[in-house]
Amino acid sequence: MDILKKLENDFLFFDGAMGTLLQQKGLLPGTLPESWNITHPDTITQIHKTYFEAGANVVTTNTFGANPLKTDNTEELVAKAVENAKKAVYAPEQYVALDIGPTGKLLKPLGDLDFENAIKAFSVPIKAGTKAGADLIIIETMNDPYELKAAVIAAKENSDLPIFTTFVLDENGKTMTGCDVKSMVAMLEGLGVCALGVNCSLGADKLKKFIPEIVSFSSLPVIVNPNAGMPVIKDGETFFDSTPDKFLASMLEIAEMGARVLGGCCGTTPEHISKVVSALKDKKPKKIVKKSITAVSSYSKCCVFDKKAVLIGERINPTGKPKLKAALRENNMDYLISEAIGQEEKKADMLDVNVGLPEIDEAEFLERAIKEIQSVTSLPLQIDTSNTVALERAMRVYNGKPLVNSVNGKEESMTCIFPLVKKYGGALIALTLDENGIPETSEGRYEIAKKIVERAEKEGIDRKDIIVDPLCLTVSSDKNAPSITLKAIELIKRGLGVKVSLGISNVSFGLPKRDYINSTFFTLALQNGLDAVIMNPYSEEMIKAYRAYNALVGIDEVCEEYIAFASQQATEVSAVQQKEEMSLEKAILKGLKKEASEITKSLITDTPPLEIVNNYIIPALDKVGDNYEKGISFLPQLLMSAETANVAFDVVKEKISVSESNKGDIIMATVKGDVHDIGKNIVKVILQNYGYRVTDLGKDVPPETVLECVKKKNIKVVGLSALMTTTIPSMENTIKLLKSYDDSIKIVVGGAVLTPEYAKMINADKYAKDAMDTVRFVKEYYKN
């Protein structure tokens, strides 16, 4: 019988540990277990057979560590492993699962493994195992949702076998990378795996408390393959579990909770499995209830569309934002990053990311923007683009289940977007417009929504993943526009049972004090059942309306959130009132950002911008720099002042062009192999303070990328940093490459392990001991 068919009605039993049994058979510590596939094939077959005899339906191949990042002859190891396992099959309903374990590397940005390279690495055993005749793929012991996503994509792209996946939870119910159950489940269901669950790490008795959450959130068969227990020392005491009988007791409870695929991990033996099978083989598993939960996720946060409306921050969108446009044109990620962090602080639940500008390569930029933003915020992202190439690249590298903005009723849109959602997973914003434009009636918009939902379901996308946006036209040009939208919200929710979202701001277009209109319309829409809103989290009127509404309708139980919000507003007001007499210089010296911003704002009303820079900011900075050089103040104070000066600069920059304020350009990079760039970022902020424009290439930067940037921007000053002795050769290579291209390029180097002598040896022009030293070097360069 087909394994998925069997899974529809029955329990499925996986085997237990392989490693434990191999050790009993004489595998020496330090020997690669997978090597026995070739040297001891009969032993491996025998172990599989013992598990089948114990009653397991599925044995997992001895390929946990077989991937090209760990083993040289991956294909051969995997092919042999599948062959050995297949030899053990002696009855119907016995299946061979190709075992895929983690790479043992951490993915970028925290580690050095590139996402695409992870997909490539997983593809090798998947191709080999599929070719050798495995019946299914089990991707197991995963800690990082990003790595798990890479493995699932590799499986989808290289095999048609059913995909089962399990991840690892610690006692806090999270993976070691901080991902919770809901986020994992949302992502995996989106990717379309056949079964999901947990394995390893904890014994069955400790793992069981997390099973109800998985079962209640997922509509898929749930897998539970716990350890037999591990020696863990806590508060000086050692805990051990568990005997086959204890294991059985917990596994019975787990089955009762609704898990349907049961087996074991480290330390479990055929005896453990046999006990479980004997107790359950004549029983039927609990029925799987299909859930209609709308959810999107990041690497650690799951956003569920429930009673409380979801706030989607709209600030990362160039429409009407000249500063963001300029940042995009300059390929400057810092602005996007600060917008992301700012909106998170303002308590947005999700962030919209739109970087569409005619003059930039949107596909490339959007992919980069997604990677950068997800490295600084844990909020789930809404990928906002009409460019399908850009959309696919962004969905692929997104770490979680994204919200896609948007599909509409046009044939072309549905044909392009649905397959991407099917492949990478995601929820979709569906706009109620089609080839004939936006219908003027609520009913017309409902019909388009219905068409999209039905078509999506035909393509295998559940309606829970469709969030309809019934669109809102401006009230100043049509007085009925808002009520048409409000009625459409009701119709769509009632008629289709889907979630509804709105981009609010359009309603007030052309009117003064737009927030007044927006916030009242928002309240009305909430009253009609709105589930999500794309809005400006900095808008006080909107947030006031939202908090007050939630309190009034009982969503904010005991008004806790409202009170927290209101009392914060009160403290901010009194802090402003209490402000002492303060000069800009004093604010910068003391690192008081809010004050610096306010003083600059009031100065700029009657002082020319450049005068503020030259007469106020620069002298203050010089004083800070001087204090630092003299040892009166130290790096933390220098940095605080630098950050504060940047706040003042930001105010000034609104009045003067970038070119006016730019004293010169420098490219900065942390060299290939180094994944830590705090030092480089410190130097960067100080350089920016002194008016230099820094093109920051980030960390782990290959020499070719630096050269490419030098050529493209025609910048002749480059700063490189290296943290480790092992990456200095990489710095040396970068210098070699740059100097061979153009000997006049000046290179300044720094970093923990460097010395002036070493810098000379690798042919750098300057060793900078700290940030101020770099400033002096760059100043000198541009003086000449």
Added chain:
Amino acid sequence: MNELYMIHANAHDMKINTNALLRRLKISKPDESMQHLITECINIVYDNANLRAVYRSNKITVDKEKNEIDFGYMKLQSCNLRVNLTGCNEAFVFVATLGVEIDRIIEKYSKVLQTKALICDTVALFLIESFCDYINEFLTGKMKSKARFSPGYGDLSISYQKDIIENLDTARRIGVTLTDSYLMVPTKSVSAIIGVTRRHGYTKKA
């Protein structure tokens, strides 16, 4: 892998020496706002650290000629380590980490609030150091032991990180992995060897 043991600890049980922290940050007299910032950073790091370690202990044999120490499951070559282990018949090898969230936080702040990044980074260094002291104390107790020794010290090649990481199964047990340039990630992780002298016949497994 039965001989691998794990230690979990709560960051708030680890002491922090604020004076030493200020010295390391080179702040002599923090004003109110700096003091506030430092307290905030200490809280951020302590609340987000996930302290875990994995260790194993084995008898060691030393080949003086070759400067080679055999741990049973791996062999390391180093004159400095051999000297450090003089008189020891056993060694603990451990890897400890603060977890990946601390890296994320420092990464985030280093892009927007460099002062916070710098202070959090320094606090995290202090915390992993105190966690190592805690582990050291826990493992060796009143036994006669040597100072902790790590790859990268003296002539003990940093490339031995690979042997330690693999033999302690750290990726699976505590989430510590190695980059191609032998940097441990999460970056606030430490690997170390502690030589001890046990009386013959006495084996206390913690």
